[in-house]
Amino acid sequence: MMEQQASVDQATHCPVNELPIFAGLGDKFREALKKVESDAVNYSAAETIYSAGAEAQNFYVVRDGYVKLFKTTLSGKDQIIRIVKPGELFGFDGLVDVLYNHSAVPLKHATVCRIPVERLRTLGDQRPEVERLIMVRCIKELQHADERLLELGAKRSAERLASFLLSWCGGTPSGKWTPLVLSRLEIAQLLGLTIETVSRLFAQWKRASLVEEKRQALRILDLKLLQQVADSRE
Amino acid sequence: MMEQQASVDQATHCPVNELPIFAGLGDKFREALKKVESDAVNYSAAETIYSAGAEAQNFYVVRDGYVKLFKTTLSGKDQIIRIVKPGELFGFDGLVDVLYNHSAVPLKHATVCRIPVERLRTLGDQRPEVERLIMVRCIKELQHADERLLELGAKRSAERLASFLLSWCGGTPSGKWTPLVLSRLEIAQLLGLTIETVSRLFAQWKRASLVEEKRQALRILDLKLLQQVADSRE
DNA sequence: CGGCTAATTGAGAGACGTCAAATTTGGTGG
DNA sequence: CCACCAAATTTGACGTCTCTCAATTAGCCG
Structure with missing residues (x-):
């Protein structure tokens, strides 16, 4: 509804290896992560991180604040799919599809770590642990979605x-x-x-x-x- | 609601390597899959494959028929989370949690391929492609769940x-x-x-x-x- | 042909949405 | 600090979609 492309504040390097998702994975692995280029991006409220239908080029980790993922009906009604909290991941779509299937906008403001999907894919080739981690997170998301379906439906x-x-x-x-x-x-x-x-x-x-x-x-x-x-x- | 433990018809060996999910993965890999022990299990309608809260010991692939996954409210209302179709996977929970967070029952009847999670995990250690595949399927499920949330909510x-x-x-x-x-x-x-x-x-x-x-x-x-x-x- | 369950249909109630007005909140500039 | 404005929230009256309850009909199996 609210269309407004983000005028991203700044994009400083984001140390992927320090992200809590990758904690407890062994130092050798953390070392490899350092090589992944990724940016810490700051969004203010009403800036769009990505829109449904856009090219799914990045994978995200929330560092600070909250991000809402939502879909919009043809008739224009929004449904929030999920509120992503600090430490959690979003933008899984890029790992499978060309386009995002939902939109992402911060509640108030948020800093996110933006990882290009091809980098993540490369990393996954070398380090299978990464994909296991994402798989685990994804299953958690699925369970969460199950619960929300129960809420909305019943x-x-x-x-x-x-x-x-x-x-x-x-x-x-x-x-x-x-x-x-x-x-x-x-x-x-x-x-x-x-x-x-x-x-x-x-x-x-x-x-x-x-x-x-x-x-x-x-x-x-x-x-x-x-x-x-x-x-x-x- | 309907409590009835499955009196499973039979359990013959299920050739995992022939499952469509694992198609297009290279012959060497398919060879490795042959070693995975798994059973083809036949369920008739009203038999329970697993119940929410039960130990999540298996991972499943639908071979024939349809399986409904559902959750039940404390007040006793059922919400169907998903209808699993032939070739699709279910029972992701076991890869992450000890217990299933929803129940699985066939519509009419179904044959499923049952893979113990520890076997799958072992296979995943040797063959990272497996986890990538499951990750991809899981993301697809997530997208599907997103769509259903839109339906139910908006x-x-x-x-x-x-x-x-x-x-x-x-x-x-x-x-x-x-x-x-x-x-x-x-x-x-x-x-x-x-x-x-x-x-x-x-x-x-x-x-x-x-x-x-x-x-x-x-x-x-x-x-x-x-x-x-x-x-x-x- | 019974007898059972699933599905249909009707009437009425209730929950939630819609529309509109009133009130509060938050932010801005004097 | 206060006045003022726009946006968000609250509140009321009303409409309607969906549920509930109940009765009827259709479908299926022995």
């Missing part, structure tokens, strides 16, 4: 939002504030709902002291109850 | 059913009969709808001569129009 609005909030705040210790980087629109596009429904659920839960919101941060007040909502009991 | 009932029918009959030449292996319930569980809505849409489209149904077979009469329905024009 759950109602309250359950979807509740389990999203739970997983979003999952890392944070109970009762602490978690920055909520997503707008209402983005939450709606992620959960297959409308802005209004999301807003109404929030309002309802705030009134019932289930959650609390301040600025762009969220705090879960009644974890137990929210979990019950997520599982459609209550 | 499309209404008619669009979902239309694009499902189109993709199901995709292989068949236009105007020909395609066996429809799924029950109304299974279509509903795949598309996140109810039996009734699916049935009503079928009825409507039959009346309008969009599609025709005979026994367990389906024929698309007005391809153009059905495509328009799938894209929510019309």
Whole structure:
């Protein structure tokens, strides 16, 4: 919808071998990784990392911030496929296809490490461990997608939002504030709902002291109850 | 829901090297594959190949028939994640996790090739091509999942059913009969709808001569129009 | 020809979407 | 620091799509 090619801030070298994905792989291997040329690229909100249908030339690792992957219907509705978090990979398409099948845009801002696919492929030829690693990550993604299919296909609005909030705040210790980087629109596009429904659920839960919101941060007040909502009991 | 452990018909040796996935890999490699022990297993409808939460010991290739992968909500609703077709792989979980995260049951009946994951892992150590192949397949699955997320999250009932029918009959030449292996319930569980809505849409489209149904077979009469329905024009 | 399950159809309810207005928020410049 | 504007969010009223519940019909196997 929002078309705007990234005016990429800068492109400094990104030390691939230091990326957490490749941790625990042996020093000899890390040594080989140093040779892979890759750039650390900085994107601000509303800049496009890549668009669906574009040539899939790069593979990415998120270093900082969050990236949303989404697809758009012919009728113009966006569906967010996944929110990619720091340390996670995206842009698998290039390893298999010529074109990206979805678009990638940062939430707010993000720094990503950009690796040309042919370099990665070369590296994979020499170092099979790389492809094993990517395979493992990819299977994890698949499991995550399975879970989301269950959410979208078999759950109602309250359950979807509740389990999203739970997983979003999952890392944070109970009762602490978690920055909520997503707008209402983005939450709606992620959960297959409308802005209004999301807003109404929030309002309802705030009134019932289930959650609390301040600025762009969220705090879960009644974890137990929210979990019950997520599982459609209550 | 339907709990029933498979009383597997028989388990004859399955020549892995002859599987279409491994075609085009060079004879030397195919030679190595011969050593992999794997069984061809026959399942009839309602037999469970594996259940979510079970130990993920095997990796599978569909030889004949179709396999449905599904997850079940705590409240007991099933969502079909994917219909696995002949030549396709499933059971990736075992390569990464101890347990399966979804269940696998054949539609009607199916013969699958069952490969113990540790064998596959051993083979992968010697032959990196194997993991590359699995990686590629996995990425394809991910793209497919992306598309389904768009369907479930951003499309209404008619669009979902239309694009499902189109993709199901995709292989068949236009105007020909395609066996429809799924029950109304299974279509509903795949598309996140109810039996009734699916049935009503079928009825409507039959009346309008969009599609025709005979026994367990389906024929698309007005391809153009059905495509328009799938894209929510019309 | 029963008897069972799957599928269809109808009527009514409810969840969610749509449209529009009101309110809040965040950012900008004075 | 405050006034002001645009964008995001909230809230209300209303419409409709899809689900639910129930009854009927069709299909299939012994």
